[in-house]
Amino acid sequence: MEAEQHKDSVHTESPTTRAGSVAIIGKPNVGKSTLLNTILGTKLSIVTPKPQTTRKRVIGIYTGERVQMVFLDTPGILEPRYELHRAMMGYVHDALKDADVIVLVVDVTQQPTPETVVTPDVAEALHRLRKPIIVALNKIDLLRSTAEVLPIIERYAATGLFAELVPISALKHANVDELLRVIERYLPESPFLYDPELLSTQPERFFVAELIREQIFLLYRHEVPYSTEVQIVEFRERPEGKWFIAADIIVERESQKAILIGSGGSRLKTLGQRAREAIEAYLGVPVYLQLYVKVRGRWRNNKTMLHFFGY
Structure with a gap:
């Protein structure tokens, strides 16, 4: 027995x-x-x-x-x-x-x-x-x-x-x-720490900003990619139609802003198109993406700005 x-x-x-x-x-x-x-x-x-x-x-x-x-x-x-x-x-x-x-x-x-x-x-x-x-x-x-x-x-x-x-x-x-x-x-013996279906604990907004920054690294040269930061200022999911995403691209100098935008906005348009395609592939939904370029002098050496940007 x-x-x-x-x-x-x-x-x-x-x-x-x-x-x-x-x-x-x-x-x-x-x-x-x-x-x-x-x-x-x-x-x-x-x-x-x-x-x-x-x-x-x-x-x-x-x-x-x-x-x-x-x-x-x-x-x-x-x-x-x-x-x-x-x-x-x-x-x-x-x-x-x-x-x-x-x-x-x-x-x-x-x-x-x-x-x-x-x-x-x-x-x-x-x-x-x-x-x-x-x-x-x-x-x-x-x-x-x-x-x-x-x-x-x-x-x-x-x-x-x-x-x-x-x-x-x-x-x-x-x-x-x-x-x-x-x-x-x-690794220690332990029950699973997260739902097995979960791939990350970080929000979609974080990865969307990263995808925009990735395209900046791929499209621009020299110091420009290293002087940029991306902030998602609006992220609006919609049950029907395109999701709306607005992002600020931060640079340190006016000359960098001019390079990012390009003649007649041509380079910013290319950046937006490439970033939108990457974001849509990631989210699996159509997206309307708005990009704004803003100058924040010496942000890489400013602790207050870095804290605001999530560092």
Whole structure:
């Protein structure tokens, strides 16, 4: 009788699940946002060829059969030149503090040795965290031979700082499933933290502003993309017809405003068209988008303005 009761309890016991936060960190342009988008199977973080595209922490939630990972995509690690950069590095520090697991993304074509990524100060900071750090050796598809990654793995392993090293190509989806399996092993046993259907805890307004900013990075050159900020001033959902979205594009100088607008408003029109298409693809509804360009001198060094812009 007792054996039968034990048998029943075994059958009714729910399988163990794991859940926790995973910080994605690394230098600019190593493929952090591409990795997050590949893991989620959808575009959540904006991606451009220019460094410093990501400015704020982007939250993406991956849910598998028995695991839920709350990814924190962070700005690229850099030496701050503006208050904006300091705010961006604040997101990195917060993510490291909040995370259960840290994924350090490395571009194997640019950072074949740990010294290019892990300075003595960084090494000390990572050691103090006392958290599992997994190195994602990204862009292996750009190597002439996969064998070239072996000495890179050995060099990073020799530091003794990292729990695991996983070669991947985020762009080509190569070995990303293995990276997920490795991360899962280091997450704590826990019930899921969010509804399995949820992809992010951030509002649609945030991602709409990011999509506009992405098009600015793709369409403009030199200092203009880095001097712009996008604020959604109106976001009106409609049961019928087009949703109405109005956004301010903030720049630092009148000359930048002129470049953004272009002759007779031609460049702003192109920007609006490209941004609207990206927003409609994201929201799945038709959109009427209005863009305004405004000058706010030296906003990148103004703490009050940065706070107003959500940094």
